[in-house]
Amino acid sequence: MEINTLNDFNPVLSAKKEQTLQFQFNQYLLKKIENGSLPPGTKLPPSRLIALDLGISRNTVTHVFDQLKAEGYLTSKKGSGIFINPALPMITERLLKGAWAAKTQLPGLSTYGKNLKEASLESSHLIIDKKNLPFTPGVPDHRAFPEKIWTRIQRRHTDRNALKGYDNSQGYLPLRKALTDYLRLSRGVICNEDQIIITQGAQQAITLCALLLLDQKDVVLMENPGYTNARHAFLTKQAELQPLEISTNGINVESLPDRTNAKLMYTTPTHQYPLGGILSASQRLKLLDWAATHNVWIIEDDYDSEFHFHGKPLASIQGMAKRTPVIYIGSFSKTLYPALRIGYMVVPKELTGTFTEAKTHLSGESPLLPQAIVADFISEGHFIRHLRKMRLLYQEKWDHMQFLVKQNLASLATPIAESAGMHLALRIDTKSDVHLQTAFAKLGFGSTALSSYYFEPPVEKGLVLGFACTHYQERESGIVALRKLILNKNL
Amino acid sequence: MEINTLNDFNPVLSAKKEQTLQFQFNQYLLKKIENGSLPPGTKLPPSRLIALDLGISRNTVTHVFDQLKAEGYLTSKKGSGIFINPALPMITERLLKGAWAAKTQLPGLSTYGKNLKEASLESSHLIIDKKNLPFTPGVPDHRAFPEKIWTRIQRRHTDRNALKGYDNSQGYLPLRKALTDYLRLSRGVICNEDQIIITQGAQQAITLCALLLLDQKDVVLMENPGYTNARHAFLTKQAELQPLEISTNGINVESLPDRTNAKLMYTTPTHQYPLGGILSASQRLKLLDWAATHNVWIIEDDYDSEFHFHGKPLASIQGMAKRTPVIYIGSFSKTLYPALRIGYMVVPKELTGTFTEAKTHLSGESPLLPQAIVADFISEGHFIRHLRKMRLLYQEKWDHMQFLVKQNLASLATPIAESAGMHLALRIDTKSDVHLQTAFAKLGFGSTALSSYYFEPPVEKGLVLGFACTHYQERESGIVALRKLILNKNL
Numbered sequence: 015m016e017i018n019t020l021n022d023f024n025p026v027l028s029a030k031k032e033q034t035l036q037f038q039f040n041q042y043l044l045k046k047i048e049n050g051s052l053p054p055g056t057k058l059p060p061s062r063l064i065a066l067d068l069g070i071s072r073n074t075v076t077h078v079f080d081q082l083k084a085e086g087y088l089t090s091k092k093g094s095g096i097f098i099n100p101a102l103p104m105i106t107e108r109l110l111k112g113a114w115a116a117k118t119q120l121p122g123l124s125t126y127g128k129n130l131k132e133a134s135l136e137s138s139h140l141i142i143d144k145k146n147l148p149f150t151p152g153v154p155d156h157r158a159f160p161e162k163i164w165t166r167i168q169r170r171h172t173d174r175n176a177l178k179g180y181d182n183s184q185g186y187l188p189l190r191k192a193l194t195d196y197l198r199l200s201r202g203v204i205c206n207e208d209q210i211i212i213t214q215g216a217q218q219a220i221t222l223c224a225l226l227l228l229d230q231k232d233v234v235l236m237e238n239p240g241y242t243n244a245r246h247a248f249l250t251k252q253a254e255l256q257p258l259e260i261s262t263n264g265i266n267v268e269s270l271p272d273r274t275n276a277k278l279m280y281t282t283p284t285h286q287y288p289l290g291g292i293l294s295a296s297q298r299l300k301l302l303d304w305a306a307t308h309n310v311w312i313i314e315d316d317y318d319s320e321f322h323f324h325g326k327p328l329a330s331i332q333g334m335a336k337r338t339p340v341i342y343i344g345s346f347s348k349t350l351y352p353a354l355r356i357g358y359m360v361v362p363k364e365l366t367g368t369f370t371e372a373k374t375h376l377s378g379e380s381p382l383l384p385q386a387i388v389a390d391f392i393s394e395g396h397f398i399r400h401l402r403k404m405r406l407l408y409q410e411k412w413d414h415m416q417f418l419v420k421q422n423l424a425s426l427a428t429p430i431a432e433s434a435g436m437h438l439a440l441r442i443d444t445k446s447d448v449h450l451q452t453a454f455a456k457l458g459f460g461s462t463a464l465s466s467y468y469f470e471p472p473v474e475k476g477l478v479l480g481f482a483c484t485h486y487q488e489r490e491s492g493i494v495a496l497r498k499l500i501l502n503k504n505l
Numbered sequence: 506m507e508i509n510t511l512n513d514f515n516p517v518l519s520a521k522k523e524q525t526l527q528f529q530f531n532q533y534l535l536k537k538i539e540n541g542s543l544p545p546g547t548k549l550p551p552s553r554l555i556a557l558d559l560g561i562s563r564n565t566v567t568h569v570f571d572q573l574k575a576e577g578y579l580t581s582k583k584g585s586g587i588f589i590n591p592a593l594p595m596i597t598e599r600l601l602k603g604a605w606a607a608k609t610q611l612p613g614l615s616t617y618g619k620n621l622k623e624a625s626l627e628s629s630h631l632i633i634d635k636k637n638l639p640f641t642p643g644v645p646d647h648r649a650f651p652e653k654i655w656t657r658i659q660r661r662h663t664d665r666n667a668l669k670g671y672d673n674s675q676g677y678l679p680l681r682k683a684l685t686d687y688l689r690l691s692r693g694v695i696c697n698e699d700q701i702i703i704t705q706g707a708q709q710a711i712t713l714c715a716l717l718l719l720d721q722k723d724v725v726l727m728e729n730p731g732y733t734n735a736r737h738a739f740l741t742k743q744a745e746l747q748p749l750e751i752s753t754n755g756i757n758v759e760s761l762p763d764r765t766n767a768k769l770m771y772t773t774p775t776h777q778y779p780l781g782g783i784l785s786a787s788q789r790l791k792l793l794d795w796a797a798t799h800n801v802w803i804i805e806d807d808y809d810s811e812f813h814f815h816g817k818p819l820a821s822i823q824g825m826a827k828r829t830p831v832i833y834i835g836s837f838s839k840t841l842y843p844a845l846r847i848g849y850m851v852v853p854k855e856l857t858g859t860f861t862e863a864k865t866h867l868s869g870e871s872p873l874l875p876q877a878i879v880a881d882f883i884s885e886g887h888f889i890r891h892l893r894k895m896r897l898l899y900q901e902k903w904d905h906m907q908f909l910v911k912q913n914l915a916s917l918a919t920p921i922a923e924s925a926g927m928h929l930a931l932r933i934d935t936k937s938d939v940h941l942q943t944a945f946a947k948l949g950f951g952s953t954a955l956s957s958y959y960f961e962p963p964v965e966k967g968l969v970l971g972f973a974c975t976h977y978q979e980r981e982s983g984i985v986a987l988r989k990l991i992l993n994k995n996l
Contacts, residue, residue: 048693086690086889103693103820120853121768121800121830124742127717131859146670156666165663172656175647178842179637179974199577202539202594214705214868221867225741226618230721246866250716251615277612309612329594339612351669353873362611368622375737376712377705381872382844398577483670 023068035070040078047087047098055100058088126250148488150460151288151437151480154348158407160400167390168383177382183374184366185212185358186385192392193358201316202329203342205360211369212358212380216315216345218373219359220247220280223341226365226372227278227311228253235279237265239467239474241287241315244280257470262432264291267300278311284319284327288467288478290433292322298331305339312340318348320401321408321482322435332360346388348436348482349401354384408436411481411489418493426500427476436482439464444503447475453499459492514559526561531569538578538589545593548586549579617741639979641951642779642928642971645839649898651891658881659874668873674865675857676703676849677876683883684849692807693820694833696851702860703849703871707806707836709864710850711738711771714804714832717856717863718769719744726770728756730958730965732778732806735771748961753923755782758791769802775810775818779958779969781924783813789822796830803831809839811892812899812973813926823851837879839927839973840892845875899927902972902980909984917991918967927973930955935994938966944990950983 025038046052058064061079065072079096082088089099123131146153171177184190190207197203213219220243228234228251236245238257245255256276259266264286283293283301293301305312312331319327332342345357361369391397412434419429419438426442433439444450447463454461454477464476477496481489514533537543549555552570556563570587573579580590614622637644662668675681681698688694704710711734719725719742727736729748736746747767750757755777774784774792784792796803803822810818823833836848852860882888903925910920910929917933924930935941938954945952945968955967968987972980 085686103691103818120828120855121718121802123856123859124716124718124720124723126720127859127863130717130862131856134858134862146667150671153670156669159669161664168663172659173652176637178647178650178844179644180641180843195576200594217866218868225615226621227612227615229615229617232615243866243869250863250866311612327594337611352671353669353870355868355870355872364611365614365622367625368614368618371621371625372618372741374708375734375741376709377846377868378708378734379844379846381846381875384872 025070036074036077039070039074040081043078043082044087047102052098054098054102056098057094058096058098060095126252129249146483147455147458147460148484149454149479149481149492150483151462151478152348152352153480153483154351154436155404155407155483156351157485158404159351160396163396164387164391167387167394170390171383171386174386177386181379181382183379184208184370185210185380186382186389188393189385189389190358192389196392196397197330197342197344197360198333201319201327201342202333203360204333204336205342209360209363209366210358211361211366211373212356212385213373214357214377214380215347215355216317216343216357217243217247218377219341219343219345219357220244220313220315221250221376222359222369222372223278223311223313224248224251224253225376226369229277232278233274233276235274235276235310236469237281237286238470239288239464240280240469241282241317242467244313244315245469248280255469260286260289260291262291263297264293265297265301267293267297267304270301270304274308274310276308276310278313279305280313280315281331282315282317283331284316285322285435286432287315287317288433288437288439288462288464289430290322290435290439292328292432295328298328298334302331302334302338302340310339312338313343314340315343317345318435320349321405322432337362349397349404350388350391354388356380356384356388408482411484412438414486414489415479415481415493418489422493422497423500426497433478437478437480439478440476441474442476442500444475444500447477450477450499450503453503454496457495457499459488459495527565527568530561530565531572534569534573535578538593543589545589546591547589549588551586617743620740637974638946638949638951639975640945640970640972640983641974642953642969643839643843644971644974645842645927646895646898646974647842648976649895650842651887654887655878655882658878658885661881662874662877665877668877672870672873674870675699675861676701676871677873677880679884680876680880681849683880687883687888688821688833688835688851689824692810692818692833693824694851695824695827700851700854700857701849702852702857702864703847703876704864705848705868705871706838706846707808707834707848708734708738709867710832710834710836710848711735711804711806712741712867713850713860713863714769714802715739715742715744716867717860718802720768723769724765724767726765726767726801727960728772728777729961730779730955731771731960732773732808733958735804735806736960739771746960751777751780751782753782754788755784756788756792758784758788758795761792761795765799765801767799767801769804770796771804771806772822773806773808774822775807776813776926777923778806778808779924779928779930779953779955780921781813781926781930783819783923786819789819789825793822793825793829793831801830803829804834805831806834808836809926811840812896813923828853840888840895841879841882845879847871847875847879899973902975903929905977905980906970906972906984909980913984913988914991917988924969928969928971930969931967932965933967933991935966935991938968941968941990941994944994945987948986948990950979950986 023042061075064075090096190210194207224247230252234248234253235258236255259269314331332340342360428441430439447465451461451463461477461479465473552566555566581587681701685698715738721743723744725739725744725746726749727746750760805822823831833851919932921930938956942952942954952968952970956964
């Protein structure tokens with residue numbers, strides 16, 4: 015199709031004549047391309063003619079042609095002229111009439127979707143942008159990351175064609191093998207590589223448990239306070255959450271009900287999140303007994319056992335017998351880095367096929383290259399060395415935190431010492447710890463309101479501060495700022 | 506704790522005396538460590554004494570000590586001796602009694618879990634290991650991957666600390682911006698970067714639609730034949746699937762019901778998967794009209810629009826008006842490589858927050874480094890160039906396939922020419938195309954049985970062959986082998 019003229023161009027003149035004309039001509043052509051009046055393959059008149067015709071400078075026309083060529087809307091054929099790019103998709107007629115234009119409302123959401131939307135609207139005024147502010151919980155120290163070693167291993171695997179295609183939904187075998195050894199040694203987990211499934215962070219592992227173990231409205235026993243994102247995963251199945259009471263040493267096993275219709279229990283027995291209690295050996299046995307008697311699954315989330323400082327971690331509940339009703343979950347988000355998004359779960363032998371298939375249905379395979387790097391990082395011994403280094407580093411930061419808290423927050427906040435690993439939970443007598451969190455964020459410091467970890471009263475108030483990724487000055491100014499904030503709110 | 510003797514070692518002697526003794530002593534110590542009889546920190550007797558006491562060579566003892574030290578079970582302190590590694594977790598007593606030991610059965614699965622397990626058992630004899638055999642559908646040509654450029658961009662981003670922490674669940678902003686421009690230009694998709702959500706492959710995008718748009722037992726209109734993994738995602742919500750009839754030009758829009766209670770419809774209008782039909786502009790308008798009238802969501806999965814050879818792709822249904830009841834989905838699995846696991850979805854403005862939050866609940870954020878690489882790869886123009894190159898390459902392979910099929914399978918199979926892009930769908934008159942797939946795999950060639958794409962009769966039989974990642978010889982030998990196979994089965 016060849017056209018001779020573009021005669022409906024009506025620019026609005028202004029002081030910045032040249033710039034505005036160029037912009038308007040650009041928009042004018044773009045609009046005609048997008049609404050189909052200049053279909054792909056159409057030949058435009060020569061720039062000289064357009065300029066003459068419209069009374070604008072030829073420079074303007076050629077500048078706009080160049081812009082639109084760079085963006086792919088126009089192409090030029092030597093000796094032939096300028097064309098609307100023939101490779102552009104055929105723009106279908108966008109009728110102003112038609113049923114979809116008359117509709118003002120989109121189709122509906124699921125029950126879960128509606129609940130989510132409502133909840134978002136309610137809490138939207140409290141949304142604090144999740145930047146990596148100092149004291150944001152859950153962030154490891156990037157500066158101490160063994161960059162050189164990691165990059166060297168990465169270079170080894172980057173060009174491998176085998177890591178570009180499809181592999182195994184269950185996860186890269188060398189990684190599962192390396193994990194089998196590591197978990198046995200460090201956590202007493204009993205399994206072979208066939209029982210391990212690599213997931214997109216621990217979150218996907220918890221989601222898979224929700225999908226495969228829960229029907230709608232099933233009861234889940236959930237630590238209260240506990241890991242908020244675990245609750246979110248169970249709520250995708252509209253589960254009914256019942257609270258597990260937390261004491262200084264983790265779950266209060268004595269308070270478990272004699273009768274229950276719960277399907278599963280979510281626990282962090284090695285280092286309760288966020289309060290830090292450690293479930294003793296005898297209490298673990300009792301918990302396992304109770305779960306077996308009442309036919310309840312235990313999800314054992316071992317999120318940061320490598321970093322708490324109150325004695326060596328107890329062996330996993332999963333490994334306490336050859337066959338336990340336990341799904342063991344872990345992640346590299348805190349031991350390596352969060353954006354890696356590699357987690358893992360250990361499931362009973364007879365369920366590995368089912369869990370793997372469900373993972374395929376949710377998201378297909380996990381990316382191969384990062385798995386290959388982590389596998390070598392572990393099997394070459396770098397991981398163990400890295401953990402040892404980070405443990406010492408975090409211990410130092412913890413010592414400093416203890417000093418600062420004692421010095422500045424003595425009567426204003428109560429530190430929950432067991433919580434320390436990568437974060438410190440503080441009890442604070444305040445009207446609203448959520449407002450405290452927001453105010454602290456405005457000063458440039460992250461934190462999470464302690465009350466947000468609860469889903470049932472009675473609720474404790476305070477702040478959880480992640481100190482792993484802070485440096486000396488940040489901790490000092492942060493705790494001093496927190497002191498002022500608490501004092502001001504008390505006035 | 507210090508012990509003086511290890512006196513319950515009872516080895517079984519055999520011909521390979523030294524090796525067996527060493528192995529048995531190793532296992533003996535390991536067992537004692539693992540069952541808690543030698544707790545962490547225990548000091549072992551000197552190797553000399555053990556050897557004397559047990560009547561075995563000192564070499565045996567020190568070899569085993571060295572093995573267990575290398576594995577982390579033992580440590581040695583200079584001048585002090587050998588210890589059970591104090592850093593090992595406290596192994597809790599593994600009682601043989603206790604409720605969990607008496608139980609032979611694990612707790613139950615959800616309804617979805619049970620269905621999945623049963624289905625796996627039924628089809629387990631048909632499971633073909635998903636290797637990257639030539640002709641496996643869905644695999645792009647790795648050899649043509651722009652490795653140097655990709656690695657250069659990767660190097661730019663690998664050390665960035667900002668890409669290690671938490672960013673934005675919705676996805677890395679520069680990638681969403683790059684996608685906005687690319688999708689507008691190539692697919693006529695109308696959106697800004699706030700409407701894009703990065704997902705773990707297209708699979709997670711479809712799963713999110715299932716989670717947020719479907720309640721249990723809701724009706725989904727599904728192309729028949731159609732994308733199997735899409736069905737799997739809807740079945741995680743136990744949706745009821747109703748078939749959409751497919752003709753030469755995609756969905757038979759005339760056959761859409763006058764009344765329906767369907768919640769959503771899954772479509773691949775630009776290049777129907779797997780038969781390849783293209784929905785014309787007027788049919789798209791009718792489809793959109795129908796969906797708007799009946800309040801049905803359209804999931805538009807644009808899986809390989811870049812590669813089909815039957816004219817330029819029509820603009821997306823999503824962009825046919827300012828506001829459409831369409832969720833647009835795409836992925837880089839076929840344009841870059843599958844193991845990258847980056848997909849994307851474009852959702853209506855008012856739902857971006859809800860979809861993002863649901864994604865957080867399913868799996869948290871997407872890995873940042875790959876997103877950063879893809880963003881630059883697109884915005885620096887490499888992606889467009891790469892697509893152009895692959896399009897030419899795949900066209901050549903398609904020409905060769907057409908020749909081979911004509912030459913070898915003339916009366917034995919009917920090629921569905923529209924299907925070509927990266928695969929060819931063949932109709933084959935055979936008793937069981939699943940058995941044909943298995944037999945072909947045993948000869949070293951991948952494929953997918955055409956019947957497996959159907960969930961409702963009438964079912965067509967044949968094979969889908971992915972030719973994108975094949976080279977000349979593989980195609981020749983593969984098609985010749987297929988000919989023989991079909992002839993043999995007909996005898």
